Amino acid sequence: MSFNHPTTVLVIGGGAAGIMAAITAAREGAAATILEKNERIGRKILATGNGRCNLTNTDLHLKHYHGQNPKFAYTALTEFNYQNTIDFFANLGIMPKTETGGKVFPFSGQASSVLDVLRFEMEQRKIIVICQADINKIKKTDNNFYATCKDGRKFQANRLILAAGGKASPNLGSNGSGFSLAQSLGHHIIEPFPALVRLQLAESFLKQVQGFKFEGTAEIIVDNKAKARATGEILFTANGISGPPILQLSRKAGEYLQKQLKVWLKLSLINHLSTEQLEQILLKRWHNQPSQSLAFSFTGFIHKRIIPAMLKAAGIEDINKKVSNLSSKEIKQIASILQDWRFQVTGTDSWSAAQVTAGGVAVNEVNPQTLESKKVKGLYLAGEILDIDGDCGGYNLQWAWSSGYIAGKNAAFV
Ligand SMILES: Cc1cc2nc3c(=O)[nH]c(=O)nc-3n(C[C@H](O)[C@H](O)[C@H](O)COP(=O)(O)OP(=O)(O)OC[C@H]3O[C@@H](n4cnc5c(N)ncnc54)[C@H](O)[C@@H]3O)c2cc1C
Incomplete structure (x- = not known):
């Protein structure tokens, strides 16, 4: 030159x-x-x-x-x-x-x-x-x-x-x-x-929980295998889910969605306790207040807005039943959903919302x-x-x- x-x-x-x-x-x-x-x-x-x-x-x-x-x-x-x-x-x-x-x-x-x-x-x-x-x-x-x-x-x-x-x-x-x-x-x-974008979910309760945030763990599951995992503040939106861990996982989710595979999001609302510890805590709460309704019994433990959806997802028909009437199967189902709540990912948000x-x-x-x-x-x-x-x-x-x-x-x- x-x-x-x-x-x-x-x-x-x-x-x-x-x-x-x-x-x-x-x-x-x-x-x-x-x-x-x-x-x-x-x-x-x-x-x-x-x-x-x-x-x-x-x-x-x-x-x-x-x-x-x-x-x-x-x-x-x-x-x-x-x-x-x-x-x-x-x-x-x-x-x-x-x-x-x-x-x-x-x-x-x-x-x-x-x-x-x-x-x-x-x-x-x-x-x-x-x-x-x-x-x-x-x-x-x-x-x-x-x-x-x-x-x-x-x-x-x-x-x-x-x-x-x-x-x-x-x-x-x-x-x-x-x-x-x-x-x-x-x-x-x-x-x-x-990529680095919100994920869309098809749940009907999203409008009710929109804006609810929690510190938890999210995993991308394909063919029943965990493909990626991230922890941090997760946020429900009107049509899906967001927050830093979700953005981080969106790349993996997008990759599998592009291959036309079924993608699941596994959420753990309570990620700092083992399943046994969680069950013990729930049993103690229910033992102390046996006349409480199931939905009310989570007050002070889980955010109010997510309680009905969480109990429905756990397969509980009557969320207002007395805690003393819970079966041991139901107890297991509730403890399980708090740590392994699965949602089908229906897509990612569009280009206009993507960072990358x-x-x-x-x-x-x-x-x-x-x-x-x-x-x-x-x-x-x-x-x-x-x-x-x-x-x-x-x-x-x-x-x-x-x-x-x-x-x-x-x-x-x-
Ligand atoms: C909201 C948001 C927040 C982000 N935050 C971060 C962050 O904090 N940290 C991080 O690492 N990354 C972040 N990213 C990602 C990062 O900003 C991008 O990956 C990076 O800026 C890409 O740089 P680039 O120059 O390759 O492309 P761009 O920044 O997209 O630049 C391309 C440029 O080319 C111009 N252009 C396009 N087509 C033509 C054309 N035909 N003729 C002339 N000009 C054209 C465009 O107008 C644009 O100015 C963020 C992205 C977004 C959207």
């Missing part, structure tokens, strides 16, 4: 991956331009971590990544790792704050501060940002790429980085158009599905060392557009930073 004629790099998509790719390419001496369909870049960054931006995680490990070949992410996550991410942002002024589960946020508590420092660095590096540029055509002839906007504007460069995201939260910009662009260049798409896209551009068509396409020389891919998705906890932004860095670094050189 000569100083007088820097490599020109077009970055399609001004999200976390595209911004990181443009900054890295510019730091390597390339002339980088971001083409962004929204009226401004980084809209999704502002929405991350409930507006606080969980930008990485101290426990950066491949086990937190998914896709048809998660090992693909290894090189990028190693070359631009947790410490590189912390250093990169510290250099720009972001002081990190580590919270429970290794989640790292900016000390300011503001996602906007992450975008502000990235924008400042982009200005320093003279990166051109063109917004309201919705690219719907990419062509490569000889050594140049031509990107055309829906409104007819055309842009040309030596290198092109496709960082247009997936399909999750299309109101923030990424609507799957990146997949169409990748396909038009010869790439295959692993069928995408929403599972699936995307098939990674066997991309060089893991450089993130250059094996189909089109000079084309690079970064971020959520690729068939790599991470757990909740900073892993998706870390993938965007790491893959953006690798794509930007390699695209900068002719």
Whole structure:
């Protein structure tokens, strides 16, 4: 690369991956331009971590990544790792704050501060940002790429980085158009599905318990086998279930639902006691207050709103019967439902409610060392557009930073 004629790099998509790719390419001496369909870049960054931006995680490990070949992410996550991410942002002024589960946020508590420092660095590096540029055509002839906007504007460069995201939260910009662009260049798409999303259940009592939260354990069960498990605050919604453990499990549930398999959610409302201990506690309560109705006997132990549904699910016909009239079979059924309550998962919420896209551009068509396409020389891919998705906890932004860095670094050189 000569100083007088820097490599020109077009970055399609001004999200976390595209911004990181443009900054890295510019730091390597390339002339980088971001083409962004929204009226401004980084809209999704502002929405991350409930507006606080969980930008990485101290426990950066491949086990937190998914896709048809998660090992693909290894090189990028190693070359631009947790410490590189912390250093990169510290250099720009972001002081990190580590919270429970290794989640790292900016000390300011503001996602906007992450975008502000990235924008400042982009200005320093003279990166051109063109917004309201919705690219719907990419062509490569000889050594140049031509990107055309829906409104007819055309842009040309030596290198092109496709960082247009997936399909999750299309109101923030990424609507799957990146997949169409990748396909038009010869790439295959692993069928995408929403991840880090609420699960839908078909129970008729949901409206009555909507908003009820509890600290419990959830498991995904397929063919009577536990496939994934998570613990934390679980929340019933009007049409299903949510909360951090559910979002975490949604990837697994979506994977099996996509295969048309029956997926069950096993909930444990009481996860800190063994079944024997739980039975003892219930028996003691009932022994102390033998004239209480069964439904009332849970007052102070289980949230009122869930008691009728829980007892019905345990197979109790008359939930107002006296506790002294409970049969030993019924006692066992009640203790069991409190720790193993099964719900059929009928689906996940839609793209508009999803945080992440599972699936995307098939990674066997991309060089893991450089993130250059094996189909089109000079084309690079970064971020959520690729068939790599991470757990909740900073892993998706870390993938965007790491893959953006690798794509930007390699695209900068002719
Ligand atoms: C509500 C929410 C909260 C989240 N919180 C976290 C969190 O705290 N931590 C975490 O690690 N992850 C979080 N994520 C996930 C994380 O934000 C994404 O995985 C990550 O931002 C993906 O970055 P990206 O650059 O690959 O894609 P995107 O951020 O989706 O960026 C793609 C960009 O490309 C643009 N674009 C799309 N198509 C075109 C086109 N044809 N032409 C031009 N431009 C185009 C889009 O407008 C968009 O700006 C969250 C996601 C959501 C929705």
